[in-house]
Amino acid sequence: MRALTRLVDAHDVQPGGRDYERGRLLMAEDVNAAIRGAVAAGATDITVNDAHGSMRNILPETLHPAARLVRGRSKHMGMLEGLTSEHDAMICLGYHARAGALGVLSHSFMGHEIEDIWLDGRPVGEIGLAHATAAALGVPMAALTGDDSACAETAEWDASVTTVAVKYARDRFAAELRPADEARAAIEKAVAAALATPRAALPVASGPATLSVRWQSASVASTLLGIPGVTATDTRTVQARGALPGLYRLFGVWMRVAASLTDQPPYC
Structure with missing residues (x-):
């Protein structure tokens, strides 16, 4: 719920923030756009993991009925709770660039406490670590939405991932926003296309x-x-x-x- 359509700062995404209640509804609308895209591509088993902060942001009654919701914390696998090797693909919504990058709400998992993360010596944030973990299960990251910085970071990890920029970073808490209807239409179309594209099965990593x-x-x-x-x-x-x-x-x-x-x- 951080680099979603029209959300730019803590007041939009943190419980108690003056625009949080509005933000959680906007979050559901982005998620529902992705679900519609998945259904259009033929998906029949869709799990949504609410993965921001308290992990209780999406109101269950606002979610598209084609999906099941994993809600609340703590979860053993946090942002990837529910993901297994039986899944055909992973879609990441509202992701942001890693700590230190000039992107909207950029940070790595804990805004105050984590300065840097490396995976095998390579700088990594939430995007790269999610991608690597899913790949270890043999599940490809098929699509990701966020600001343009998050999309660029994703492309550095895996250029085959379909990305949708719903905003363009002007600073860490400022962005040029795409019109909401345009952004959600783009999400729906991109997810449908990404899931309809044949992908070779990834080998399950064990090293x-x-x-x-x-x-x-x-x-x-x-x-x-x-x-x-x-x-x-x-x-x-x-x-x-x-x-x-x-x-x-x-x-x-x-x-x-x-x-x-x-x-x-x-x-x-």
Whole structure:
């Protein structure tokens, strides 16, 4: 729910924000556009995972009846809860560029606490880590929506992913917005086309990967060293090695530890 149509800052996406209630309805409209596209492509089993913040943003009664909703937290796989090797494709809606990029609401998972993430030495954010984890399950990322920065980041990871820019970043909390009807028509059309395009089955990856996270707080890094297999590369950076998607689940544990220590809600 962050780089969705017409949403640009924390007041749009955080409970209690002056435009949050409006924002959650706009979120549902983007999701429903994608569902319509999936149905048009012949999809018969659609799962929607509400993956922002409290993960209780989409009002169930506003969701297209063709889809099931996974709602609430905590979830073992967080933003990818419900994704299995039985799925044919993954669609990512409302994604944003990683921390440090000039994109609308850019951050990596925790706006306050995570400064950088690397996967096998390569800078990564939510887009890349979702792509890699899904690929480890043999599931392709078929389409992604967000601002133009998020779309460009996606193309760097996998140029075959269909992207839809629903806004164009002017700064971190400012954007040029596409008209809502135009943006949602584009989402529906892109998802339908992406799912209708034949894709070769991805081999399920089993080899180990290294995930490194640099935290704002040395306290978080120090505490995480109590988890077996976690090592430090400096006073604020920890890493672990293992196979995805298990490594993604471990990262979720790291974030829950960080949240308990810092007691700061993310601002985007």
